[in-house]
Amino acid sequence: MAPKSTSHRITLERIKETRAAGGIVAEKNDPRIACRREFKREMTNQRVEFRLLDSEGRRVATGSAILVDYSPQGAQLSHIIFEDGFWPDGEFSVNFKVTGGPYEGVTAYGTPLRFAASRANLALRFDGLYVKL
Numbered sequence: 778m779a780p781k782s783t784s785h786r787i788t789l790e791r792i793k794e795t796r797a798a799g800g801i802v803a804e805k806n807d808p809r810i811a812c813r814r815e816f817k818r819e820m821t822n823q824r825v826e827f828r829l830l831d832s833e834g835r836r837v838a839t840g841s842a843i844l845v846d847y848s849p850q851g852a853q854l855s856h857i858i859f860e861d862g863f864w865p866d867g868e869f870s871v872n873f874k875v876t877g878g879p880y881e882g883v884t885a886y887g888t889p890l891r892f893a894a895s896r897a898n899l900a901l902r903f904d905g906l907y908v909k910l
Contacts (some may be wrong), residue, residue, distance in 0.1 A: 809830065816848040823880055825872035829865060837869060838862025842899070844875065850902060851887060857897040864894065871901050885910050 821844055829838040839861045844856040856871065874884045887901035 800889075814851055818846040818848050818853075820846050821880070823875050823878045825854065825873040825875050827857070827871060829862065830870045830872060831865060832855075832868045832870075836862075837865045840875075842873070844880075845898075851890065852885065852901055852903070853898045854901070855897065857899060864892070864906070870904070871899065 778805070788799075823844040825842050825844050827840055827842055828836050831837050840857060840859040841860055842857040845853045845855045852873075869889065870887060871887050872884070873887075875881055884907045885903055886904045886905040886907075890900045890902055892899040
């Protein structure tokens, strides 16, 4: 059976044949794992309340979402429902607080990496993570 042209292994082999391979090898000693995530994502299904803040720290939107997964560096929110406001048209940051389950009370601050309005999905990199004891 021939491997699929979109498989991860074929992608890695193609990367190793390019000029970018030298840069990847310089960052990671083993080019076979150069494209893997640094930290494993932990899957979850927690409800969160979120706020979108403009570059000056003013709230531009609030709502609720589902925390789909997280790692030490960031998280992914999905099923975003806005109660007030909508996606800002400029730079913004995200603040969310887990409202139930085993992580209730955890608050995170982050910078958006990418979002898909069609799926109401937002990925972010953590700037800070806080737990209320």
